[in-house]
Amino acid sequence: MGNKNKFMDIYKDLARAIDGKVYRVGEPLPSENELAQKHNVSRETVRKALRRLSETGYIQKRQGKGSIVLDKTRFDFPVSGLTSFKELMDTNLSDNYTKIIRNEEMFLPAELADSMAMPHDFPVIRLTRVRYIDGEAVIIDDDYLSKKYVESIPDERAMISIYDYMENDLDLKIDFAHKQYTVEPVSKEDETLLDLHEDTHVVVVRSDVHLENTEFVEYTISRHRLDKFRFVDFARRQH
Template sequence: MQAIQSKQVIIARDILTKIKYGQYRPGSYLPSENQLTELYGTSRETIRKALNELNTMGMIQKIKGKGSIVLDLQRYTFPISGITSFKELNRSQEMHATTRILHNKQGTVPEYFVNRGVSRKQKVIYLERLREVDGQAVVVDKDYLLTPPLNEIPTAAAKDSLYSYLEDQLGYEISYATKEITVEKPDEGLAHQLQLAANEMVVVVRSMTYLADTTLIQLTESYHRPDKFKFVDFARRKKI
């Protein structure tokens, strides 16, 4: 069952779409909260929550007494600190990407994660997916889903959205992840998959994803063509 989206999320997504298509350009101000309230036929509180969503994402900056200014937005960027599925990025950034399932079978834990405390004996489901944009391979995702708690990943769920399956169908609460980003020389097979030229490097994002109860559920090695995607983070200062 799909989760029902709140009105504030729907409004935030609509404003984001308008930003992407240039209706609200970088450096300009969004309509006032009163104008947005009238435009969307909702309460001012809902509008404020929608704007807070965009503010947290780094799409806008709220300036006291002036309103919300649109920040410069780069296409096809992957957030470093957040936990976002490829389907969510594909939809929000309108990449029109497709996914091909290369492997969905029992596997073994990669050495990288063994060196970070995951048992070599841990059983995992190995899920390998190729992401393509405009017919060109741009990302190879290699996921290792721990069993237990998981027993299998339906192919349809793997092709559509792994996180949607985990959260909406199985009821798991994905909470946090640790990530490491490196630039490495790919092996011959990976270079062929991503159609890389000789001696071209790949950007590798390795992550360990946990549930709200701190249970480790997913290990990921994600390989990206460096000429197609930019990795960015948006940070807001918090005093400690």
């Protein structure tokens, strides 16, 4: 192959190495000088290969850290519809598990009660879970379950699916939710519980979920690592 396309050889070589986990997520690639020497090319040729890796989502250039390997594995999370983590994971082959952080009775936090025009002494079960995919903590799910409908939930069921428990064990009919999506700076709990790879922000999904009778049953705050999920929807223009 001509020398003018040498950067593509380097690009393919590095892409194969990343796919083969020779260079792992969060790790830097060798420096431009090291790559130029290894492949016996100029630094400009290496820069073209690195630019291509960046354009195809393999790496991100970070000031003072070089070219950092990104996680190309993303999972599609539907914007509309109510999909549990279990249902999402059932559609792919990734290794995943859930860790329970808290499962306790309390009152709905005042700021949530105010936003939903509910009393400050509204009793709930607070359930906090960390979701792991391929050995890395990528989501914190913080749920507040109405004790009117969910008196308690066993840890072993919470580790599988809240919706499965509510619908199949408690015979509740979950109907609709209001959702809000924001990108926010990481919190202290994010830093403690998530594998952030120096990320400074997370995607936060807030949902208040209602039953078929329109009554409130759950408020969820899900904090997602930025690089792990795509949020998707189907839209049709109204005529």
